[in-house]
Amino acid sequence: MEQLTVPGTLDSLSKISKYVLSAASAAGLDKKATYRLRLAVDEIATNVISYGYEDAKIQGNLDLQAKIDDSSLTILMEDRAAAFDPTTKFILEEDSINLPIQQRAIGGLGVYLAIQGVDRFMYERIGDRNRNIFVVNLH
Template sequence: MVSSEKGRVTLPAALENLEDFKEFIVQNAEKAGLDPQKTMEMELAADEILTNIISYAYRGTSGDITVTCGTDEEGRFVVETADAGEPFNPLLADMPDVSASLEQREIGGLGLFLVKKMVDETRYERRNARNILRLYKKV
């Protein structure tokens, strides 16, 4: 769970809002004390998650994304995304076979693979008809 010292922003799930979401995350990461490398990793991971929500969650309808940033009780920086789109647990998605040659790899899945590599922990839950994904990074 994200602590009471947190920031929150809700915007429509649209590509034109992606930069605003990322700027919000970077500002909160810096405020939480993340070094530049970890801040960049969180920004890239969040970019992938947010792009997926924008592209697939609402399937032809409109909706919002809420991003909450802060530290948890263990002092980790947390980025939480929440949307009311179609249920989707990215942690259950098939991971690509990165040992296969480029010709043998299936299209897709590499972004979620990279998210898992860039953050220390990911958690997903479906609560109150909302997808909630948390990305954790040690400060």
């Protein structure tokens, strides 16, 4: 699929969602897998926009590229915000999920749910870019 480039603003989330839904449809994903992928990409994109761009008071784009092959749909999402590996937050959130409810902070499980929602999630820092990779198996 053609790459999608959008400004790193919350207004771009609907375009990102439409792109992911279009890729999921082209790959033939069922409703459940489509929902989980859209949720995962939306959560990470929201974090990049909110923390990586807005809180840091910088502007940048998000670049998304969908790749479909015989076995999977892969969404690559890149940004130029400060380095942030969501898998480190995943480990912290995974630890807190087993705490009694009275000891858990309100919220804070978005990255955990995002990463759990796809078959594979990877993070890379390439030069000055973060690359978040979401993979959903087709079979």
